[in-house]
Amino acid sequence: MFKKWISLSICFILTCLSMNAVEAVESVVYKVKKGDTLWHIAKMNHVDLYQLKRMNNLKGDLIYPGDMLTIPKARNKKEIQMSKKDFQWFVKIIEAEAGGESFTGKVAVASVVLNRVLHKDYPNSVTDVIFQKINGVYQFSPVGDGRIHKVQPSNDSYKAASQALKGTDPTKGALFFYNPTTARSKWIRSRVVIREIGSHHFAY
Numbered sequence: 001m002f003k004k005w006i007s008l009s010i011c012f013i014l015t016c017l018s019m020n021a022v023e024a025v026e027s028v029v030y031k032v033k034k035g036d037t038l039w040h041i042a043k044m045n046h047v048d049l050y051q052l053k054r055m056n057n058l059k060g061d062l063i064y065p066g067d068m069l070t071i072p073k074a075r076n077k078k079e080i081q082m083s084k085k086d087f088q089w090f091v092k093i094i095e096a097e098a099g100g101e102s103f104t105g106k107v108a109v110a111s112v113v114l115n116r117v118l119h120k121d122y123p124n125s126v127t128d129v130i131f132q133k134i135n136g137v138y139q140f141s142p143v144g145d146g147r148i149h150k151v152q153p154s155n156d157s158y159k160a161a162s163q164a165l166k167g168t169d170p171t172k173g174a175l176f177f178y179n180p181t182t183a184r185s186k187w188i189r190s191r192v193v194i195r196e197i198g199s200h201h202f203a204y
Helices: 002-017 038-044 049-055 085-096 103-118 124-130 155-165
Strands: 027-029 068-071 175-178 193-197 201-202
Touching: 027 103, 027 201, 049 068, 049 155, 085 103, 085 155, 085 193, 103 124, 103 175, 103 201
Parallel strands: none
Antiparallel strands: 027 068, 175 201, 193 201
C-alpha cells in the first residue's frame, strides 16, 4: 500500500511540475540584526541594492538593529524540471540528511536543494545539485560517504519533498545548512544563519 501511495505521489508531483513554475524568492519583511549592512542584506536575498533602498525609502546606507526592511519580491519565475530520477534522489537526500528531524526540518533541507537549483551559481537540475563537487568535495555529506545509496525514504520524506515543491520554504531562501555540533569547516560557520530548525542551522 505504501509503495502504491509513493508511486501515485510521484506521478502527481511530476504532473504538477510540468504545469507550474516555482518562484525563486518571495517577498519578506526582514528585521535588521547587529552587524547587518544593506549590501549584505541585499546580497543574501539576491536583490539589487538600489531596489532594496528604494523599496524602503532609504536615501543613505545607515540601518539600525531592530529596523524592519521590506525585501523586494522577485519579478521573474524559474521553472524546475523534475524527472522521476530527480525525484528519487531528492527524497533520498532528504532522508539521508534529515531522517531524524521534524517534518519542518525535512522540508527545510528539501528547500535548500531547490534553492540551489534556482540559483545562478549552482547546477540546473536536482540530481546535479545533489551530486555536485566543489574543489573535489561533495556538497552533501551523505553523497560523499555513500549513505544516500542505503537509505529508505520515509513517508514524511516524500511528503516533505511534495511540500517543498509546492513552494513552502521554512528557510526563506537558504543555500546552506549544517549541524553546529559536528561541522568543522570555518567557512560554513561564517555564513549568515537565518534559521535554526532542529539540529541544523540554515544560512545564506
